[in-house]
Amino acid sequence: MNTAASRERILGRVRRALADVPHDELPEGHPVARDYLSTHGQHTPIESVDLLARNLTDYRALVHRSDEAGLPVLLSRLLAARGARRVVVPTGLPDRWLAEAPVDIVTDSASAALSPGELDAIDSVVTGCALAIAETGTVVLDAGPDQGRRSISLVPDHHLCVVRIADQVVDSVPQALLRLAPDRPLTWISGPSATSDIELDRVEGVHGPRTLEVILVAGDPRPTSAYPFDVRS
């Protein structure tokens, strides 16, 4: 198998195919008008959070609100309501979040990683997020310390995701991309898993967590954990 030869063959074919493109045209030379909107509509921060909640709910996520002080009690109540006994958390999840919850807490880390089979025996997962997008009802996880490895928020059937509304809610997809670091593994989550594969009709609940609960937490903005990566700069 000589894939280097194929590389040259394919690149050669591409160059011959593009004989009509002027030789002095730079890759950025073909114009792209970015006159589309950076957000759809002007929202106050409160409106953005309401929009986020509405759109999450629209795609069957369960949305709750809390403040920092009330978060442990709320998480405890939600886990109890679910009947969760074993809960996986990433190493960077603040301890006090689950201080009130009468559950076995299993901490997953790269060095002490749960196998897929072990994760399958876990009832719930609690994570933070990198940010949330109001217009689309999306939470984005970037494997940060309070989010952990991608598989912990995938295999358990119940995902509780905490969003700090003070500094983690953006309005739009363009704003989200600007704040996310492409070199981190990213998972965009918009509601629980779903499928349109039967008669093109949407039903929720396939392989990913069938229950997604998003907790919107009010409070003072903390130093942001967003990464100072901006490819436009």
Added chain:
Amino acid sequence: MSSGRKGRHVGSATGPSDQADGGSLGRPHSATYLGMPAFPQAAAVSTRDSRLRSNLRHATHTIRAKRAQAVAELADWDRLRSAGAAIKDRTLRHLDHYLVQLEESVTRAGGRVHWAADAAEANRIVTELVRATGETEVVKVKSMTTQEIGLNEALERAGIHAYETDLAELIVQLGDDLPSHILVPAIHRNRGEIRDIFRDRMANWGRPAPEGLSDRSADLAEAARLHLREKFLRAKVGVSGANFMVAETGTLVIVESEGNGRMCLTLPETLISVVGIEKVVPTWRDLEVFLQTLPRSSTAERMNPYTSMWTGTTDGDGPRFFHLVLLDNGRTDTLADQVGRQALRCIRCSACLNVCPVYERAGGHAYGSPYPGPIGAILTPQLRGLASPLEESLPYASSLCGACFEVCPVAIDIPEVLVHLRERVVEGGVVTLRGTRTVIKPARRHRAERAMMRAARWTFDHPGALRHGQRLLSRTRGLLPGRLPGPGRAWTDTRELPDVPAESFRDWWARTRGDAT
């Protein structure tokens, strides 16, 4: 039964567990697609399949209205559409540059890049990569590219079982069927048929369907969850395609709904992604356009449930080994055609299928390729060349109504390309085949039609002759039978002929307006 399924192999209702020798699990789908009848013959059969018609009508009409609503939510839709087209055009005009940049970025991030000029080479690369892991099974994310190259069948011949994990692909695989839609490959099946397939076939492939399975969508989804979970948990190798590859960062993007993609992308130790070279976009920022237009065009959602983005490998999270197989397989030939090249903008949303009145009646199998519908009618003949009566017939599988162009989120002028390809069929011209520029001759089977078209042109170019013809027609109008013989039957089998007037317009004008010509 739709004609598209006629050619498929039979008798392999058993799963791969009964095929320990690995050699006889049926022919590859690509071979099944080969030898398929031309579109009109296939469609003549499938349009008579009332269950297929009703399944497709229901599904496509459901999604049409939802898509229109999701698109209407964005006031800047037209600008996003133009930007998407422009980004793709920028990429295609400098594809060599962006592919090299992508290769550097992926390699820097810990991935390995392979290049495959055609399907056979891609299959060989993937097979050897899987063999090197010592594994004999892989889990797959739904991927058009691996359908195109017949990867599952190639792996099966090498004793490697490939498990499809997308719900619709699972239905197709268990049902020993062919996909008929880009987004929903089992769109031709209704929930009752899916229930029967699950009940009868799941046990042969792993965990059986639950006792007393109903045909409720939620129960069917639950059955798929249970059936596939054991496969996800033990999988060591995942195989995927990708929706986008970012040259600047080396990031790959997969957009999905069920979570099967996340499973395949994060649980295995080795991930192999087979991606067409046209799927590259220049910059991270470019995603801001497509992540808005793709979900709304595809499933009519503001955002699909899950989007995964990964850049090479990450220590302690996800696969330790990542291979990217870049596939040509006719794409550079398509790129060489200045009109046809716009087909490579396609982001596989399937909006054009859902809105197409021809697809709705004929069904996806009639298109004889994993790419059905309007986009398939321009993509298949370009990727494969005008190789057989099937490919020659595809550019004609359209009434040129333009609904596909109207909904396309990257503004592919599908009618323009269809007519362009029709010209290649009947007039011949310059094409590129496997990298070589070739002049093809007009298709032979169109000889009689060409003579007729020439005669028509001559008549239209001689108004005197036209007028004689019209008068002859008027004089003999009483003699026209209700049903014409020969080729005219194609009209009169289902339609009355119009009444021929006693006098043409030009004769009336000359008579009443005093023009003596």
Added chain:
Amino acid sequence: MRVGLFVTCVNDTLYPRTGQAVVTLLERLGVRVDFPMEQSCCGQPLFNTGYRHETEPLMLRYGAAFRDHDYVVTPSGSCAAMVRDNYPRLAAKAAAEGRGDELSEVAAAAVAKTYELTEFLVDVLGVTDVGAYFPHTVTYHPTCHGLRVLGLGDRPRRLLEQVKGLELRELAGAEECCGFGGTFAVKNPAVSAAMGSDKARAATATGAQAVCAVDNSCLMHIGGILSREGSAVRPVHIAEVLAGEEGDLR
């Protein structure tokens, strides 16, 4: 202004009444039209089937026939679309082959002055009430090229809504193609007929007496199915509705 009628080969040969209606209508609105005898076919059936080179002489003929006109009016959405959308494309392809100065000139001139009938009425003459009387129930089928290539929008409807005596009935799935598609009708007869049948059924379900459109080619197909299936709905070109004074359907 000098206005030429491009009647189209289909109307010339099979539907002279439509051409006569255009003349009646425009004259009633004070517009004198003339009909250059050297016109024939715009070339659409040839071009859309792939015979681009055979189309060129017909394009030149169109250019010559209407060289001296300020406006060309045609009672066909798809022929107007052929001229406006495909003539420039054809000229560009010829230019790429090192020919086609003349074709480019024809294309530029033709695009600028060619109007489908309802566009001419609404955009050029600025009328929506053309003083018509048509005492029938009518359902309107927007044909594809009028709808999606020319962008006729609601012009035909606005004209129909002003017709005295006319009752407009909504057509379900109106924007779906009827399945004619030129040579598609005979190259893919099964799909074409299936599409046409659905359209005919939708037209019949309106209970209207007539199905109206801006294209007789589509109406020939829809009407052929309606009459084969024994429906009472009759096809009628919009020009004949707008020219109506007596109110006699056929």
